[in-house]
Amino acid sequence: MDALQGDNYTQTFASWSAGKKGCYNMLCTGSVQVNKAIPLGFILHNISVYGGQKFDFGYFISQDLDTGNW
Numbered sequence: 001m002d003a004l005q006g007d008n009y010t011q012t013f014a015s016w017s018a019g020k021k022g023c024y025n026m027l028c029t030g031s032v033q034v035n036k037a038i039p040l041g042f043i044l045h046n047i048s049v050y051g052g053q054k055f056d057f058g059y060f061i062s063q064d065l066d067t068g069n070w
Helices: none
Strands: 015-018 021-024
Touching: none
Parallel strands: none
Antiparallel strands: 015 021
């Protein structure tokens, strides 16, 4: 992912692929972000370290059952 963002930060991402085609985050044609509070590509500042403090982060992507959109 650092090739996309140009850094080494830990961040959220989503990918899509079909055959030899694919994309990441909002670079996917037709992607619509509904909630701007935590966008794809969001940098996670609190990172767990082996033997140190542990952090978790709740995040989900869901499909609209009426439209089939994700």
